[in-house]
Amino acid sequence: MTERMRPLLAGNWKMNGIRDCLPEIKAIAEGVKHPLSEKIETLLCPPATLLYVATALCSDSPLAIGAQDCHQDVSGAHTGDISAAMIADCFGTYVIVGHSERRRDHGDTDELVRAKAEAAHAAELAAIICIGETEDQRLAGETLDVLKRQIAASVPDGATAETTVIAYEPVWAIGTGRTPTRPDIEAAHAFMRADLIARFGAEGKRIRILYGGSANPRNAKELVGIANVDGLLVGGASLKAADFLAIYGAYEQLHA
Known part of the structure; x- marks a missing residue:
């Protein structure tokens, strides 16, 4: 039997x-110390300006710290960018790549996202690769086609469960308070699981697939119980320790 990875609850603070805000990070770090942390992995991705101090605050906590993006090159004349090596140098362990806001606002293509994920792997960081359809694509019935195309082009060939996480974020649900129906999420995650297994074999069974898109304390209990949802990527609800820890608590009943 293939061993499944621990579910991952990740917070993306964006800009x-x-x-x-450091007390919020400290409160989250302290709140995930109870025995549930052995079964659920937690991660916070603050702005790059807080990376180093955040890792210091979490040195005795199971809360991991990551970044929100990286450049595909190790170093060079790239004003304003940070490399995966720089994130690792700040003791970060994860980096988000391909978030829809990066794709929309900065023109990140699938090919660039793959290059960033490869850079993360080279720096011994785990890459959270975001994929998801726009509302127009959803209304046109293209959701699964978009997911298949983005997985094929954005995920490196050498991806493993230890180095790679997929985050499904319907673009139309991010920050809107709207979420797909349970059957929609089940169908999307089942499709992605089958696609990963077809490409990576047994390793595809272990690669975690997160759901993101207006995840919050009110809907977390339902979301974490859906098949093939191996955790959540949380935006606005991760900014307050009380909200993030409430979502974390949604896993308690699953592991009671």
Whole structure:
């Protein structure tokens, strides 16, 4: 039997957070110390300006710290960018690549996302590769085609469960308070699982597939119980320790 990875609950702070927010990070770090942390992995991705101090705050906590993007090159004349090696140098262990906001606002293509994921792997970081359809694509019935295309082009050939996480974020649901129906999520995640197994064999059974898109304390209990949902990528609800820890608590009944 193939061993499944622990579910991953990841928070993406996006362009939010200054030093005044450090108590929230500390509270999250302290809140995930109870025995549930052995069964659920937790991660917070604050702005790059807080990476180093965040890893210091979490040095005795199971809470991992990651970044929200990286450049595909190790170094060079790339003003304003940070490399995967720089993230690792700040003791980060994860990096998000291909988020829809990067794809939309910065023109990140599937090929560029793959290059960034490869750079993350080279720096011994785990890459969270985001994929998902727009509302127009959804209404046109193209959701599964989009997911298949993005997995094929964005995920490196050498991906493993230890180095790679897939995050399904319907673009139309991010920050809107809208979520797909349970059957829609089940269908999308089952499709992605089958696609990963077809490409990576037994390893495809272990690669975690997160759901993102307006995940919050109110819907977390239902979301974490859906088949092939191996965790959540949380946006706005991760900014407050109380909300993030409430979502974390949704796993308690599953592991009671």
